[in-house]
Amino acid sequence: MNHDKVFQLINPIIEGYLKNLDSKGIGKSLDPKELRKYFSYSLKESGQDDLATLEDFKLVLNSSLNTLHPHFMNQLFSGLNPWSMSGDMLASLTNSTMATYEASPVATIIERELIRHLCRFIGWEDSFDGIMVTGGSNGNLVGLLMARNKLFPEIKENGPSKNNTLTLTAFVSKESHYSFEKAFNLLGLGLKNLINVETDQNGKLLTQDLKDQIQKSRKRGETPFFIAATAGTTVLGEFDPIEEMAAIAKQEKCWFHVDGAWGGSVLLSKKYRPLMKGIHLADSMSWDTHKMLGTGLxxxxxxxxxQHALRHSHAGRGGGSDYIFHESEAGAWDLGPSSLQCGRHNDAVKVWLAWRSLGDQGMEKLVDLLFHNARTAANIIKQREEFELLWDPCFLNVCFSLRNIEEYCKPEETLKFYQQLRQSLMASGKFMINMATREGVTFFRLITAHEKQDANIINDLLKEILTSANSKYI
Ligand SMILES: Cc1ncc(COP(=O)(O)O)c(C=O)c1O
Known part of the structure; x- marks a missing residue:
């Protein structure tokens, strides 16, 4: 079977799927037991003919969730820029690795151009470096790794066992993403040495507590080395005070990382970039464009x-120079040495095509529109007596609850009730929205990451929540 023949087979299916994206809805979420019965997943000893494989293709496509639909509000992404979709197809068509310039010449130049462009929005014009990673979690890991290797190069060489007089501590807010825990685990830094800093009631890190925690750590004989701000917390969407934290990090001689996985894209908007005031003072930053800008996961x-610190940090004993990273003019462009991966997917072209299509201005408009949609959602919820807006959103996270929960369930059953309510919405295939529990309070977290999430959609969502809440079936 040739590629063009497969394309001929799948092309009309893809076309039909894309034409019906809006009317199709999200699709029902089936539980694993049901979904396993839905069709056969087992891999067989002998192969099958192309029409049977085409059926498999259709089944997977049609039984997967349609996260391109504006009713998908569950995660910190929704929708997909159509040019990004084409970019992912292009990456698949050309199927190469980003490890070396020679294997992906055009995509390497594109990735470098994207890095240069994003760094400009941060304010790093003359000296900058970067790499595309497998997600914000990985970006936070790289931040910690770079910090440790830059400040304590001897640990990189000797391992922690020969330096056991040194206990390195890092400071993140208690609302920070759990990926810092994973990174700490992975780097063998000891989970107890990742210190959670208190926040105010909106989830913004309290700088006084940061200073106190650092002093306490020093008194315990530890060595503070890393401070991270979160720009857009996962649940409430709050922005830590970057400028003040940068000053503390400088004074304490700590590496200052900003986790902008969720909120980094506010830098594209003149109106909202002040949320990240002081970002140019950071030592590193994670930034997921697939979250807010629809550039595809x-x-x-x-x-x-x-500059050049990444490859220096990641370098082992020169591994790879014997067979893959060859010294040459082109080899100097290789991105592989700056990455934790060897083989790496081409993620650059899908971001680049979306950016070429929208330009900086289109991106800014998109960011402003998503903020507008969050405000609209918040105002609608505020006006409804059945609901309570729990925090005035400063970003795209709109957190709310049912006002008179005792009318629906016993107080001690609130969590279970929300779980069932959410399940019921998902089973209907009408909406997908997440929930969270913070300081004992359970609530819905609505994310307005899709440009089409207008007032009508929010009103429909609230209606659907009430219908489910009042249904005897949940
Ligand atoms: C603040 C924050 N940082 C990091 C991450 C992790 O990003 P990724 O899912 O791309 O690994 C998330 C994910 O939601 C996040 O909200």
Whole structure:
């Protein structure tokens, strides 16, 4: 079977799927037991003919969730820029690795151009470096790794066991993403040495507590080395005070990382970039464009103003120079040495095509529109007596609850009730929205990451929630 024949077979199916994206809805979420019965997944000893494989293709496509639909509000992404979709297809068609310039010449130049462009929005014009990573979690890991290797190069060489007099501590807010825990685990830094800093009631890191925690850590004989701000917290969407934290990091001689996986894209908007005031003072930043800009999973950047520091940090004993990274003019363009991966997917072209299509201005408009949609959602919820807006959103996270929950369930059953309510919405295939529990309070977290999430959609969602809440079936 040739590629063009497969394309001929799938092309009309893809076309039909894309034409009906809006009317199709999200699709029903089936539980694993049901979904396993839905069709056969088992891999067989002998192959099958192309029409049977085409059926498999259709089944997977039609039984997967349609996250391009504006009713998908569950995660910190929704929708997909159509040019990004084409970019992912292009990456598949050309099927190469980003490890070397020679294997992906055009895409390497594109990725470097994207890094340069994003760094400009941060304010790093003359000195900058970066790499596309597998997600914000990976970006946070790279930030910690770079910090440790830059500040304590001897640990990189000797391992922690020969330096056991040194206990390195890092400071993140208690609302920070759990990926810092994973990274700490992976780097063998000891989970207890990742210190959670208190926040105010909106989830913004309290700088006084940061200073106190650092002093306490020093008194315990530890060595503070890393401070991270979150720009757009996962649940409430709050922005930590970057400028003040940068000053503390400088004074304490700590690496200052900003986790902008979710909120980094506010830098594209003149109106909202003040949320990240002081970002140019950071030592590194994670930024997922797939979250707010619809550039397709995964499109994620790790950026730093420290030129060449990435490859220096990642370098082992020169591994790879014997067979893959050849010294030449072209080899100097290789991105592989700056990455934790060897083989790496081409994620750059899908971001680049979306950006070429929209330009900086289109991107800015998109960011402003998503903020507008969040405000609209918040105002609608505020006006409804059945609901309570729990925090006035400063970003795209709109957190709300049912006002008189005791009318629906016993107080001790609130969590279970929300779980069932959410399940019921998902089973209907009408809406997908997430929930969270913070300080004992359970609530819905609505994310307005899709440009089409207008007032009508929010009103429909609220209606659907009430219908489910009042249904005897949940
Ligand atoms: C603040 C924050 N940082 C990091 C991440 C992790 O990003 P990724 O899912 O791309 O690994 C998330 C994910 O939601 C996040 O909200």
């Amino acid at each position: 995964v499109s994620s950047f790790f950026l730093t103003p420290h």
